Amino acid sequence: MSFSAGPARPADITVPGDGWYPDFNATAMRDALRLTTMVTPERLLGAVQGGMLSVEGELAEWRGECEAEGAASLADVKPERMVAGEHRLTLLYTRAVRMYAAAELAETHRDLTATQDGQARADTEATTAQEYLRMATHAIRDILGTPRTAVELI
Numbered sequence: 001m002s003f004s005a006g007p008a009r010p011a012d013i014t015v016p017g018d019g020w021y022p023d024f025n026a027t028a029m030r031d032a033l034r035l036t037t038m039v040t041p042e043r044l045l046g047a048v049q050g051g052m053l054s055v056e057g058e059l060a061e062w063r064g065e066c067e068a069e070g071a072a073s074l075a076d077v078k079p080e081r082m083v084a085g086e087h088r089l090t091l092l093y094t095r096a097v098r099m100y101a102a103a104e105l106a107e108t109h110r111d112l113t114a115t116q117d118g119q120a121r122a123d124t125e126a127t128t129a130q131e132y133l134r135m136a137t138h139a140i141r142d143i144l145g146t147p148r149t150a151v152e153l154i
Helices: 026-032 041-058 060-068 088-108 116-144
Strands: none
Touching: 026 041, 026 088, 041 060, 041 088, 041 116, 088 116
């Protein structure tokens, strides 16, 4: 009788930052969100790259202001508040990228079967994607120091 250990753990994937933003550990994202091996390394990499582009695009003006004040990297932005030994803004950046990437994976990984069970799973994934996008928005607003809620008078 032989036992298999299950699928091999995918290789570590680290997506390099641009020098101002930190590198992103996609393997830590896989572990944190309990992504199965159904999410291939290529899909994970693409989603992370998309998440980085989204977050960095939303923070472009803010980054310019930080650089003008002398910050050579995200970790140099003052005040240097730490959470569990890590710079608070680095944690928020990582969270925002992770949530955008997770939303992309949830939106694009639909069960294409026509059964009611498959449709129910697709509906659940859509809700999950919306929740990931909400969490990404919260992280970005926390970085910018803006309220999480937008209210307009009609």
